[in-house]
Amino acid sequence: GDSVTQMEGPVTLSEEAFLTINCTYTATGYPSLFWYVQYPGEGLQLLLKATKADDKGSNKGFEATYRKETTSFHLEKGSVQVSDSAVYFCALREEKFYFGSGTKLNVKP
Amino acid sequence: DTGVSQNPRHKITKRGQNVTFRCDPISEHNRLYWYRQTLGQGPEFLTYFQNEAQLEKSRLLSDRFSAERPKGSFSTLEIQRTEQGDSAMYLCASSLEYAGSFGRTEAFFGQGTRLTVV
Numbered sequence: 001g002d003s004v005t006q007m008e009g010p011v012t013l014s015e016e017a018f019l020t021i022n023c024t025y026t027a028t029g030y031p032s033l034f035w036y037v038q039y040p041g042e043g044l045q046l047l048l049k050a051t052k053a054d055d056k057g058s059n060k061g062f063e064a065t066y067r068k069e070t071t072s073f074h075l076e077k078g079s080v081q082v083s084d085s086a087v088y089f090c091a092l093r094e095e096k097f098y099f100g101s102g103t104k105l106n107v108k109p
Numbered sequence: 110d111t112g113v114s115q116n117p118r119h120k121i122t123k124r125g126q127n128v129t130f131r132c133d134p135i136s137e138h139n140r141l142y143w144y145r146q147t148l149g150q151g152p153e154f155l156t157y158f159q160n161e162a163q164l165e166k167s168r169l170l171s172d173r174f175s176a177e178r179p180k181g182s183f184s185t186l187e188i189q190r191t192e193q194g195d196s197a198m199y200l201c202a203s204s205l206e207y208a209g210s211f212g213r214t215e216a217f218f219g220q221g222t223r224l225t226v227v
Contacts (some may be wrong), residue, residue: 030212036218039191043113044152097216
């Protein structure tokens with residue numbers, strides 16, 4: 001069946017550091033891939049998406065590339081800010097969404 | 110604000126009581142999802158609707174859970190005879206599906222209803 005595996009957290013970085021959060025997936029078909037972000041006490045907000053192999057999704061300085069050969073969709077940002085502190089979820093979608101367990105990011109000033 | 114709206118935001122109930130949550134999706138969205146999220150975990154699928162039709166229900170979901178979307182607009186999720194294990198955040202999301210879009214559209218989430226069973 002479909003599933004998403006993402007790196008465990010928490011990830012703690014200093015402001016302006018480079019961020020990578022790893023995500024790999026297993027799917028029976030050709031899913032779309034997403035990153036969502038969740039702030040404390042809130043629902044999930046879409047961060048970026050990619051709908052086919054080699055697509056790059058980007059938003060607010062975050063990027064992720066759909067790699068079919070490695071079944072991966074790693075999230076990257078060149079310079080994190082304190083305001084990026086949140087929980088990040090990788091997800092795939094065929095008929096419905098499958099989510100990873102989330103990676104908490106703490107950014108220190 | 111025209112996003113997904115969930116009510117109530119918080120619900121505390123005694124074990125054995127019934128609870129009902131409401132979700133109002135984005136108005137033109139024809140697909141509606143319910144997910145459950147426990148602390149430190151990702152959202153877990155419960156069920157989804159295309160318009161008023163319930164297309165899938167998780168096999169992990171007991172018969173105490175039921176959901177409706179009677180006119181293809183708002184939806185309700187009812188839990189009967191609540192148990193402490195039902196304590197979680199219940200998330201609703203909606204998306205717009207159209208011919209040729211299958212599997213590519215994103216879902217928009219509400220802020221969730223946090224259920225605590227005491």
